[in-house]
Amino acid sequence: GQNIDQPTEMTATEGAIVQINCTYQTSGFNGLFWYQQHAGEAPTFLSYNVLDGLEEKGRFSSFLSRSKGYSYLLLKELQMKDSASYLCAVRVDPGDYKLSFGAGTTVTVRA
Amino acid sequence: EAGVTQFPSHSVIEKGQTVTLRCDPISGHDNLYWYRRVMGKEIKFLLHFVKESKQDESGMPNNRFLAERTGGTYSTLKVQPAELEDSGVYFCASSPGTSGLTYEQYFGPGTRLTVT
Numbered sequence: 001g002q003n004i005d006q007p008t009e010m011t012a013t014e015g016a017i018v019q020i021n022c023t024y025q026t027s028g029f030n031g032l033f034w035y036q037q038h039a040g041e042a043p044t045f046l047s048y049n050v051l052d053g054l055e056e057k058g059r060f061s062s063f064l065s066r067s068k069g070y071s072y073l074l075l076k077e078l079q080m081k082d083s084a085s086y087l088c089a090v091r092v093d094p095g096d097y098k099l100s101f102g103a104g105t106t107v108t109v110r111a
Numbered sequence: 112e113a114g115v116t117q118f119p120s121h122s123v124i125e126k127g128q129t130v131t132l133r134c135d136p137i138s139g140h141d142n143l144y145w146y147r148r149v150m151g152k153e154i155k156f157l158l159h160f161v162k163e164s165k166q167d168e169s170g171m172p173n174n175r176f177l178a179e180r181t182g183g184t185y186s187t188l189k190v191q192p193a194e195l196e197d198s199g200v201y202f203c204a205s206s207p208g209t210s211g212l213t214y215e216q217y218f219g220p221g222t223r224l225t226v227t
């Protein structure tokens with residue numbers, strides 16, 4: 001099976017920065033996705049990395065190192081609305097669209 | 112543009128009963144996926160439709176689960192008979208195109224199924 005690990009919970013203060021790590025050991029690799037999910041809502045797409053390096057989108061950045069099987073999602077200038085679960089997912093096969101997910105990291109932003 | 116919708120949002124049934132979950136993908140999306148999250152575990156893939164055809168059903172747990180996508184539009188996932196371990200949140204997702212650079216999957220809010 002596929003193994004995708006991320007911390008269960010993280011807490012940070014409003015305005016701060018939080019880095020959510022994701023490590024993966026999969027039979028193949030064709031891209032890594034980060035999704036945000038607020039309680040009771042649909043997971044929403046945040047970022048996609050398939051090549052090594054950093055992708056920046058406003059307050060959110062995502063990094064990938066394929067050789068290390070490692071990614072992180074960086075959330076800057078945290079806002080209360082960023083309190084949510086963050087899901088790391090890997091697409092393992094190039095001809096196959098299904099995603100393999102980590103268990104998710106619950107981020108709590110405190111005032 | 113309407114997102115992926117799922118019905119019902121919650122369902123509570125007794126062991127041995129039948130439940131049918133419905134997913135309406137984003138209009139024009141050929142790819143439709145079902146995933147499931149069991150309490151405390153990660154979201155796991157169940158199956159993938161391309162239009163009305165099952166492209167990959169490797170994640171379906173057993174033959175009590177039947178998915179259909181007649182006409183290549185909405186999809187249903189039937190569980191018959193339901194068992195306690197079927198409890199969880201069932202997500203549907205869709206993405207456009209049948210090939211090429213179509214990476215992002217758009218998820219619905221899920222159906223929370225409780226089997227008692």
